[in-house]
């Protein structure tokens with residue numbers, strides 16, 4: 001059985017607690033990860049404190065060279081990373097490559113750190129006065145990441161944080177910890193100083209130690225909303241900078257003029273891909289008008305019938321198992337709840353087994369119709385291969401549904417009407433909008449972040465926002481007097497008037 005240890009400098013103590021790592025396709029335990037505590041974290045922080053000043057003083061072009069070398073190493077190791085990721089998470093290997101690739105795109109952006117970290121300068125803001133700003137790293141940053149993107153989300157965080165001159169401590173999900181450790185190894189191989197990026201494993205005990213450690217300046221969290229809110233509240237109370245991204249329930253609005261064949265292809269991938277375990281999945285579809293709903297449902301039924309569920313390394317599988325047996329049980333319970341609430345289970349994925357892999361954590365594709373906003377199964381995140389149909393009478397109702405939902409991560413509208421799409425994008429109360437794009441995860445040089453209970457804090461991930469999060473802005477006003485004096489009254493607040 002594989003043993004996954006912390007990635008810190010020096011000997012790691014024998015763990016007192018461990019967590020099992022499943023192979024979701026076979027339903028067998030394939031490894032164990034050590035769970036750390038506050039003492040282990042304290043060691044990692046001491047190392048980070050020692051290493052960070054030298055790294056921050058390294059000129060940005062040299063830091064960028066490490067990012068370039070890391071990018072090349074990740075590309076060279078893409079297939080093995082994807083296979084490792086897929087075996088612990090359960091997503092298919094091509095989808096796992098996408099997970100790595102979307103993180104790599106933030107590393108590519110971070111290769112431009114000398115350009116994006118430049119400050120601003122005003123010559124002659126007053127007589128003999130110049131004003132300029134410089135962005136400085138915070139010191140030590142920490143990232144606490146979810147199971148569903150074990151490559152992409154850590155790279156969103158440490159890519160930006162380290163390029164900007166911070167040391168970084170990553171606490172990945174204990175369910176699929178191998179890829180984050182491998183990424184840290186590759187970062188070291190790329191030339192990062194030893195100890196700049198460390199990985200500590202753990203559960204709530206380790207997370208609490210991170211939130212309470214006085215030398216950690218900032219925390220980036222991605223995971224479920226209750227924990228996001230907890231980390232945001234406690235971390236902010238400890239005077240840390242915190243961004244905490246939570247759960248989601250993204251809606252896909254289908255207007256009557258949409259190209260339904262395209263919509264169904266997009267929806268099927270966005271609802272069932274990665275077994276629905278994506279924060280930008282589309283688990284709710286909102287057809288506008290009864291006729292649209294009926295036509296859509298008929299086409300969805302055909303598309304769902306053609307789905308192939310397989311083990312994560314089956315090259316022909318559309319999606320694989322979910323992450324743990326508890327999660328499979330939770331998803332099936334949500335389907336039962338929807339049924340009890342009066343929704344119609346059109347396609348039922350409960351009790352699904354894959355021949356030859358009966359112990360795997362598979363859930364069949366599920367389609368639920370006549371779901372209403374009053375139902376608990378609509379209000380909460382299910383995070384499985386379950387698509388709910390909520391029928392809207394008109395455009396206004398279609399704008400209202402995602403706007404009033406507790407989550408506000410992503411939303412998509414499918415239409416040929418540019419005016420309606422433009423109106424929708426401007427009015428909907430959700431952080432990321434797709435127009436005929438089912439999973440609108442913005443590219444690395446824009447920024448990512450949901451609203452309402454999908455995001456606590458006020459600065460997004462990656463792009464310019466990521467740089468803002470991982471740096472503080474210093475503003476300098478300088479004067480080089482010529483000795484003659486400028487005749488101003490030193491007792492009056494200076495103005496440039």
Ligand code: NAD
Nearest residue numbers: 145146147172173203204207223224227245246247248279
């Ligand atoms: P999770 O909240 O269970 O775990 C996330 C992290 O928090 C893990 O590192 C975990 O070890 C830690 N954690 C777990 N329980 C804790 C506790 N009680 N106290 C402190 N820390 C704790 O989330 P998950 O199941 O790994 O990931 C799925 C969730 O993440 C979904 O809700 C999904 O929508 C969300 N997600 C959101 C985004 C986004 O950008 N908004 C992206 C990906 C995933």
